[in-house]
Amino acid sequence: MTPLDLKGIYGDYLDCLNARRWRDLENYVRPDVEHNGQRIGLGGYREMLEEDVRSIPDLFFKATHLIAEPPFIAARLNFECHPVGTLFGLRVDGKLVRFQENVFYEFTGSLIHKVHSVIDKTGITGQI
Amino acid sequence: MTPLDLKGIYGDYLDCLNARRWRDLENYVRPDVEHNGQRIGLGGYREMLEEDVRSIPDLFFKATHLIAEPPFIAARLNFECHPVGTLFGLRVDGKLVRFQENVFYEFTGSLIHKVHSVIDKTGITGQI
Numbered sequence: 001m002t003p004l005d006l007k008g009i010y011g012d013y014l015d016c017l018n019a020r021r022w023r024d025l026e027n028y029v030r031p032d033v034e035h036n037g038q039r040i041g042l043g044g045y046r047e048m049l050e051e052d053v054r055s056i057p058d059l060f061f062k063a064t065h066l067i068a069e070p071p072f073i074a075a076r077l078n079f080e081c082h083p084v085g086t087l088f089g090l091r092v093d094g095k096l097v098r099f100q101e102n103v104f105y106e107f108t109g110s111l112i113h114k115v116h117s118v119i120d121k122t123g124i125t126g127q128i
Numbered sequence: 129m130t131p132l133d134l135k136g137i138y139g140d141y142l143d144c145l146n147a148r149r150w151r152d153l154e155n156y157v158r159p160d161v162e163h164n165g166q167r168i169g170l171g172g173y174r175e176m177l178e179e180d181v182r183s184i185p186d187l188f189f190k191a192t193h194l195i196a197e198p199p200f201i202a203a204r205l206n207f208e209c210h211p212v213g214t215l216f217g218l219r220v221d222g223k224l225v226r227f228q229e230n231v232f233y234e235f236t237g238s239l240i241h242k243v244h245s246v247i248d249k250t251g252i253t254g255q256i
Contacts (some may be wrong), residue, residue: 074202102230102246118230
Protein backbone atom coordinates (compact mmCIF):
# COMPACT_ATOMS: atom_id res chain seq x y z
CA MET A 1 0.00 0.00 0.00
CA THR A 2 1.59 3.28 -1.13
CA PRO A 3 0.69 6.75 0.21
CA LEU A 4 -1.11 7.38 -3.08
CA ASP A 5 -3.14 4.15 -2.77
CA LEU A 6 -4.20 5.10 0.75
CA LYS A 7 -5.18 8.62 -0.31
CA GLY A 8 -7.26 7.12 -3.12
CA ILE A 9 -9.14 4.89 -0.70
CA TYR A 10 -9.62 7.78 1.72
CA GLY A 11 -10.96 10.00 -1.07
CA ASP A 12 -13.48 7.29 -1.97
CA TYR A 13 -14.45 7.05 1.72
CA LEU A 14 -15.17 10.81 1.87
CA ASP A 15 -17.23 10.51 -1.34
CA CYS A 16 -19.19 7.70 0.35
CA LEU A 17 -19.91 9.94 3.36
CA ASN A 18 -20.83 12.93 1.22
CA ALA A 19 -23.26 10.79 -0.81
CA ARG A 20 -24.71 9.33 2.46
CA ARG A 21 -24.12 5.81 1.10
CA TRP A 22 -24.17 4.27 4.58
CA ARG A 23 -24.52 0.73 3.26
CA ASP A 24 -21.15 1.07 1.53
CA LEU A 25 -19.38 2.03 4.77
CA GLU A 26 -18.34 -1.58 5.24
CA ASN A 27 -16.05 -1.20 2.22
CA TYR A 28 -14.02 1.38 4.16
CA VAL A 29 -14.47 0.66 7.87
CA ARG A 30 -13.64 -2.48 9.85
CA PRO A 31 -16.41 -4.21 11.86
CA ASP A 32 -14.38 -3.63 15.06
CA VAL A 33 -13.47 0.01 14.37
CA GLU A 34 -12.32 2.16 17.31
CA HIS A 35 -13.05 5.86 17.69
CA ASN A 36 -10.95 7.85 20.19
CA GLY A 37 -10.05 4.69 22.07
CA GLN A 38 -13.57 3.21 22.17
CA ARG A 39 -14.49 0.15 20.14
CA ILE A 40 -17.77 1.42 18.71
CA GLY A 41 -17.85 -1.03 15.80
CA LEU A 42 -19.19 -0.46 12.31
CA GLY A 43 -22.77 -0.13 13.60
CA GLY A 44 -21.79 2.53 16.13
CA TYR A 45 -19.69 4.32 13.55
CA ARG A 46 -22.61 4.44 11.13
CA GLU A 47 -24.96 5.68 13.87
CA MET A 48 -22.49 8.44 14.76
CA LEU A 49 -22.38 9.60 11.15
CA GLU A 50 -26.16 9.40 10.72
CA GLU A 51 -26.57 11.49 13.88
CA ASP A 52 -24.02 14.03 12.56
CA VAL A 53 -26.04 14.37 9.35
CA ARG A 54 -29.33 14.74 11.25
CA SER A 55 -27.75 17.66 13.16
CA ILE A 56 -26.03 19.03 10.05
CA PRO A 57 -28.02 18.19 6.91
CA ASP A 58 -25.50 19.97 4.64
CA LEU A 59 -22.44 18.35 6.27
CA PHE A 60 -19.75 18.01 3.60
CA PHE A 61 -16.39 16.34 4.21
CA LYS A 62 -13.50 18.15 2.56
CA ALA A 63 -9.82 17.71 3.40
CA THR A 64 -7.60 20.79 3.24
CA HIS A 65 -4.59 18.72 4.36
CA LEU A 66 -4.03 15.05 3.66
CA ILE A 67 -0.85 13.31 4.74
CA ALA A 68 -0.28 9.61 4.22
CA GLU A 69 2.34 7.31 5.63
CA PRO A 70 0.88 3.81 5.46
CA PRO A 71 -0.83 2.45 7.47
CA PHE A 72 -1.71 5.99 8.65
CA ILE A 73 -3.50 8.96 7.16
CA ALA A 74 -3.87 12.33 8.81
CA ALA A 75 -6.50 14.72 7.50
CA ARG A 76 -7.52 18.26 8.33
CA LEU A 77 -11.18 18.59 7.47
CA ASN A 78 -12.81 21.96 7.01
CA PHE A 79 -16.56 22.20 7.53
CA GLU A 80 -18.78 25.07 6.42
CA CYS A 81 -22.35 24.17 7.23
CA HIS A 82 -25.73 25.16 8.68
CA PRO A 83 -26.51 22.92 11.67
CA VAL A 84 -30.14 22.78 12.73
CA GLY A 85 -30.83 23.26 16.43
CA THR A 86 -27.76 22.87 18.66
CA LEU A 87 -24.21 21.86 17.82
CA PHE A 88 -21.65 20.93 20.51
CA GLY A 89 -24.11 22.28 23.06
CA LEU A 90 -24.43 25.65 21.33
CA ARG A 91 -27.65 26.95 19.83
CA VAL A 92 -26.86 27.43 16.13
CA ASP A 93 -30.34 27.30 14.53
CA GLY A 94 -29.31 27.17 10.89
CA LYS A 95 -26.61 29.85 10.95
CA LEU A 96 -23.47 29.35 8.88
CA VAL A 97 -20.62 28.01 11.00
CA ARG A 98 -17.10 26.94 10.14
CA PHE A 99 -15.07 24.47 12.15
CA GLN A 100 -12.13 22.13 11.73
CA GLU A 101 -11.38 18.53 12.55
CA ASN A 102 -7.83 17.18 12.68
CA VAL A 103 -8.04 13.42 12.50
CA PHE A 104 -5.72 10.42 12.32
CA TYR A 105 -6.79 7.12 10.76
CA GLU A 106 -4.97 3.83 11.18
CA PHE A 107 -5.76 1.34 8.43
CA THR A 108 -5.53 -2.41 8.47
CA GLY A 109 -5.21 -3.34 4.83
CA SER A 110 -7.69 -1.12 3.01
CA LEU A 111 -10.03 -0.62 6.00
CA ILE A 112 -10.12 2.06 8.70
CA HIS A 113 -9.34 0.41 12.03
CA LYS A 114 -8.64 3.24 14.53
CA VAL A 115 -9.70 6.89 14.41
CA HIS A 116 -8.26 9.62 16.64
CA SER A 117 -10.17 12.84 16.10
CA VAL A 118 -10.09 16.31 17.62
CA ILE A 119 -12.78 18.81 16.60
CA ASP A 120 -12.46 22.53 17.21
CA LYS A 121 -15.72 22.72 19.17
CA THR A 122 -14.94 25.95 20.99
CA GLY A 123 -14.10 27.77 17.73
CA ILE A 124 -17.75 28.21 16.76
CA THR A 125 -18.62 30.08 19.96
CA GLY A 126 -17.67 33.41 18.41
CA GLN A 127 -19.58 32.72 15.18
CA ILE A 128 -23.15 32.57 16.45
CA MET B 129 14.16 15.85 2.89
CA THR B 130 12.90 12.33 3.66
CA PRO B 131 10.10 11.49 6.12
CA LEU B 132 12.79 10.23 8.51
CA ASP B 133 14.77 13.50 8.26
CA LEU B 134 11.65 15.50 9.02
CA LYS B 135 10.77 13.31 12.00
CA GLY B 136 14.29 13.78 13.33
CA ILE B 137 13.99 17.56 13.11
CA TYR B 138 10.56 17.45 14.72
CA GLY B 139 11.84 15.26 17.57
CA ASP B 140 14.63 17.80 18.20
CA TYR B 141 12.00 20.58 18.19
CA LEU B 142 9.95 18.79 20.87
CA ASP B 143 13.14 18.28 22.93
CA CYS B 144 13.78 22.03 22.62
CA LEU B 145 10.26 22.79 23.93
CA ASN B 146 10.52 20.28 26.76
CA ALA B 147 13.87 21.77 27.84
CA ARG B 148 12.37 25.31 27.61
CA ARG B 149 15.29 26.34 25.37
CA TRP B 150 13.37 29.29 23.91
CA ARG B 151 16.48 30.88 22.39
CA ASP B 152 16.94 27.81 20.18
CA LEU B 153 13.41 28.08 18.74
CA GLU B 154 14.82 29.99 15.78
CA ASN B 155 16.53 26.75 14.69
CA TYR B 156 13.10 25.16 14.18
CA VAL B 157 10.62 27.95 13.47
CA ARG B 158 10.59 30.56 10.68
CA PRO B 159 10.55 34.27 11.56
CA ASP B 160 7.22 34.62 9.70
CA VAL B 161 5.55 31.50 11.15
CA GLU B 162 1.75 31.24 10.92
CA HIS B 163 -0.47 29.61 13.55
CA ASN B 164 -4.02 28.66 12.55
CA GLY B 165 -3.97 31.15 9.71
CA GLN B 166 -2.48 34.06 11.67
CA ARG B 167 1.06 35.26 11.03
CA ILE B 168 2.21 35.52 14.63
CA GLY B 169 5.92 35.38 13.83
CA LEU B 170 8.70 33.79 15.85
CA GLY B 171 8.25 36.31 18.68
CA GLY B 172 4.53 35.60 18.96
CA TYR B 173 5.16 31.87 18.75
CA ARG B 174 7.67 32.05 21.59
CA GLU B 175 5.29 34.16 23.70
CA MET B 176 2.51 31.63 23.13
CA LEU B 177 4.73 28.79 24.34
CA GLU B 178 6.00 30.77 27.33
CA GLU B 179 2.41 31.55 28.30
CA ASP B 180 1.49 27.83 27.93
CA VAL B 181 4.31 26.93 30.32
CA ARG B 182 3.29 29.60 32.83
CA SER B 183 -0.20 28.05 32.88
CA ILE B 184 1.15 24.50 32.83
CA PRO B 185 4.57 24.33 34.51
CA ASP B 186 4.85 20.55 33.90
CA LEU B 187 3.79 20.76 30.23
CA PHE B 188 5.55 17.97 28.35
CA PHE B 189 5.23 17.43 24.59
CA LYS B 190 4.95 13.81 23.59
CA ALA B 191 3.73 12.50 20.24
CA THR B 192 1.68 9.31 20.23
CA HIS B 193 1.28 9.53 16.44
CA LEU B 194 3.76 11.04 14.01
CA ILE B 195 3.15 10.96 10.28
CA ALA B 196 5.50 12.57 7.81
CA GLU B 197 5.07 13.33 4.14
CA PRO B 198 7.49 16.16 3.35
CA PRO B 199 6.99 19.08 3.60
CA PHE B 200 4.27 18.08 6.11
CA ILE B 201 4.21 16.44 9.51
CA ALA B 202 1.07 15.55 11.43
CA ALA B 203 1.38 14.80 15.13
CA ARG B 204 -1.04 13.70 17.81
CA LEU B 205 0.25 15.04 21.10
CA ASN B 206 -0.89 13.63 24.40
CA PHE B 207 -0.64 15.87 27.47
CA GLU B 208 -0.87 14.74 31.08
CA CYS B 209 -0.23 17.71 33.30
CA HIS B 210 -1.22 19.82 36.29
CA PRO B 211 -2.20 23.32 35.13
CA VAL B 212 -2.18 26.04 37.77
CA GLY B 213 -5.30 28.24 37.95
CA THR B 214 -7.51 28.04 34.86
CA LEU B 215 -7.05 26.19 31.57
CA PHE B 216 -9.24 26.87 28.52
CA GLY B 217 -11.51 28.86 30.81
CA LEU B 218 -11.95 26.02 33.29
CA ARG B 219 -10.75 26.16 36.90
CA VAL B 220 -8.21 23.33 37.19
CA ASP B 221 -6.09 24.43 40.19
CA GLY B 222 -3.33 21.87 39.93
CA LYS B 223 -5.46 18.78 39.28
CA LEU B 224 -4.21 16.16 36.85
CA VAL B 225 -5.77 16.59 33.42
CA ARG B 226 -5.24 14.78 30.13
CA PHE B 227 -5.92 16.29 26.75
CA GLN B 228 -4.92 15.84 23.12
CA GLU B 229 -3.73 18.08 20.32
CA ASN B 230 -3.85 16.99 16.67
CA VAL B 231 -1.58 19.29 14.73
CA PHE B 232 -0.27 19.72 11.19
CA TYR B 233 3.05 21.43 10.46
CA GLU B 234 4.14 22.65 7.05
CA PHE B 235 7.90 23.03 6.76
CA THR B 236 9.91 25.20 4.43
CA GLY B 237 13.30 23.52 4.30
CA SER B 238 14.03 22.51 7.88
CA LEU B 239 11.88 25.22 9.51
CA ILE B 240 8.24 25.18 10.63
CA HIS B 241 6.30 27.63 8.48
CA LYS B 242 2.59 26.95 9.08
CA VAL B 243 0.87 25.25 12.01
CA HIS B 244 -2.75 24.05 12.02
CA SER B 245 -3.68 22.87 15.47
CA VAL B 246 -6.85 21.59 17.12
CA ILE B 247 -6.85 21.00 20.88
CA ASP B 248 -9.48 18.90 22.64
CA LYS B 249 -10.46 21.73 25.01
CA THR B 250 -13.86 20.36 25.90
CA GLY B 251 -12.45 16.94 26.84
CA ILE B 252 -11.13 18.17 30.20
CA THR B 253 -14.56 19.32 31.39
CA GLY B 254 -15.36 15.90 32.79
CA GLN B 255 -11.97 15.55 34.50
CA ILE B 256 -12.19 18.34 37.07
